[in-house]
Amino acid sequence: MTDILKIKTPLTDEVVSKLKSGDSVLITGVMYTGRDAAHKRMIDALNKGEKLPFDIQGQIIYYVGPSPAKPGKPIGSAGPTTSYRMDAYAPTLIKLGLKGMIGKGWRAKDVIDACIKYKAIYFGATGGAGALIARAIKKADIIAYDDLGPEAVRRIEVVDFPAIVINDAFGNDLYVKGVEQYKQTV
Amino acid sequence: MKMREINAKQITDAVSDLCMKANFDIPDDVIQVIKKAYQDEPSPQGKDVLKQIIDNDEIAHNEQVPMCQDTGLAVFFVELGQDAHITGGLLNDAINDGVRKGYKDGYLRKSTCNPFTRKNVGDNTPSIIHVEVVPGDKVKIIMAAKGGGSENMSRVMMMKPSDGLEGIKKYIIDRVRESGSNPCPPIIVGVGIGGTFERSALIAKKSLLRPLGTPNPDPELDKLEKELLTSINKLGIGPMGLGGRTTALAVHVIVEPCHIASLPLAVNIQCHSARHKEITI
Numbered sequence: 001m002t003d004i005l006k007i008k009t010p011l012t013d014e015v016v017s018k019l020k021s022g023d024s025v026l027i028t029g030v031m032y033t034g035r036d037a038a039h040k041r042m043i044d045a046l047n048k049g050e051k052l053p054f055d056i057q058g059q060i061i062y063y064v065g066p067s068p069a070k071p072g073k074p075i076g077s078a079g080p081t082t083s084y085r086m087d088a089y090a091p092t093l094i095k096l097g098l099k100g101m102i103g104k105g106w107r108a109k110d111v112i113d114a115c116i117k118y119k120a121i122y123f124g125a126t127g128g129a130g131a132l133i134a135r136a137i138k139k140a141d142i143i144a145y146d147d148l149g150p151e152a153v154r155r156i157e158v159v160d161f162p163a164i165v166i167n168d169a170f171g172n173d174l175y176v177k178g179v180e181q182y183k184q185t186v
Numbered sequence: 187m188k189m190r191e192i193n194a195k196q197i198t199d200a201v202s203d204l205c206m207k208a209n210f211d212i213p214d215d216v217i218q219v220i221k222k223a224y225q226d227e228p229s230p231q232g233k234d235v236l237k238q239i240i241d242n243d244e245i246a247h248n249e250q251v252p253m254c255q256d257t258g259l260a261v262f263f264v265e266l267g268q269d270a271h272i273t274g275g276l277l278n279d280a281i282n283d284g285v286r287k288g289y290k291d292g293y294l295r296k297s298t299c300n301p302f303t304r305k306n307v308g309d310n311t312p313s314i315i316h317v318e319v320v321p322g323d324k325v326k327i328i329m330a331a332k333g334g335g336s337e338n339m340s341r342v343m344m345m346k347p348s349d350g351l352e353g354i355k356k357y358i359i360d361r362v363r364e365s366g367s368n369p370c371p372p373i374i375v376g377v378g379i380g381g382t383f384e385r386s387a388l389i390a391k392k393s394l395l396r397p398l399g400t401p402n403p404d405p406e407l408d409k410l411e412k413e414l415l416t417s418i419n420k421l422g423i424g425p426m427g428l429g430g431r432t433t434a435l436a437v438h439v440i441v442e443p444c445h446i447a448s449l450p451l452a453v454n455i456q457c458h459s460a461r462h463k464e465i466t467i
């Protein structure tokens with residue numbers, strides 16, 4: 001087991017600067033959910049001069065489309081979705097103050113560059129561990145785009161949400177580093 | 187010979203149950219291989235991921251909740267005995283009704299949408315149904331919940347006959363390398379070689395249904411599967427792409443004859459959340 005850092009949202013530049021690719025973290029605080037359709041709508045809204053459905057300063061967006069909550073539960077299963085589909089939208093949001101994204105899978109160069117330039121972090125969570133991750137989510141409320149069903153934007157409150165730093169604000173990439181370390185010649 | 191009658195309602199109820207069970211209970215053969223990988227994985231971060239997967243699948247089973255929030259498109263392989271007669275409705279309708287019911291009652295995510303507007307259909311239909319007529323008077327229904335993340339990394343490639351086996355191996359390994367962490371490794375790689383364009387994809391998907399840990403019935407293909415698995419696990423991608431030796435749990439290959447001008451190759455990537463259940467009525 002690697003050392004685990006506990007961090008709180010919203011993320012400050014100070015915290016972001018401390019995080020290094022490969023760090024395991026437990027995140028506590030408020031985060032927002034959004035995936036394909038929600039990102040498209042947020043960017044469309046910005047293009048029309050409208051506001052985002054939440055104040056994005058220092059926030060983390062979790063790329064997830066949860067399954068429906070069973071009665072008495074705040075949320076259903078809630079693991080990450082593949083992030084590259086949000087690459088077209090992420091740099092704009094990072095520029096506006098977004099400090100963290102949680103998903104799975106590699107990011108485009110634009111996104112990685114924006115993380116360096118504006119100090120933001122791309123975290124990975126374990127895909128297919130939706131039942132386990134849901135335990136860290138204590139509350140979930142739909143705050144925008146209700147009609148999108150699983151893709152609606154939710155405000156979630158998390159305690160000790162498990163993630164790992166993939167891309168830090170210094171240009172390091174765990175997907176590259178990790179593979180280098182374990183690659184054998186084929 | 188008299189036809190055996192099977193009521194459509196019976197199929198609907200069975201399908202509803204299959205959809206839920208498939209999403210709540212990881213197949214035993216899959217979890218056994220993941221547990222073995224957990225023992226063998228040298229990367230600490232890779233080990234952490236495998237532990238999370240094992241814990242997750244246990245929670246899903248105990249609490250009867252979906253192991254992954256992407257509860258998939260519902261894919262069915264139906265083996266319909268030619269002496270069985272479905273009464274009281276159409277087979278496809280009975281299956282789709284079962285999907286509607288199972289995805290609602292099981293609190294499963296509805297993931298079908300219009301390709302252009304992206305508007306969610308709302309009940310996870312239509313499902314993908316492959317029917318094969320077989321001898322006998324029973325109907326066997328296999329349900330697979332296929333998530334988007336790993337399906338998106340799958341490809342069909344019309345290779346040139348001159349590419350040969352070496353070209354095929356290279357294509358498969360490159361596909362896994364380029365997929366990286368996207369399809370939630372450790373993955374199962376389903377390979378279909380031969381047939382036509384669509385047939386290769388179908389047999390690639392079908393190959394994923396073979397229980398993990400069982401050998402390919404053809405010794406030559408068994409050797410090929412093991413060789414590909416070894417090569418893939420040297421890529422270093424590891425669990426969730428964080429680096430490690432467990433990139434794939436298995437490679438399964440099905441080969442069929444093809445046209446003299448063609449060499450169809452399909453690679454269907456399956457994530458560790460390899461969900462399928464079956465019933466025979």
Ligand code: SF4
Pocket residue numbers: 079080081127128129254255256257332333334335336368369370457458459
């Ligand atoms: S690829 Fe599989 S495990 Fe990963 S999120 Fe999709 S369905 Fe779940």
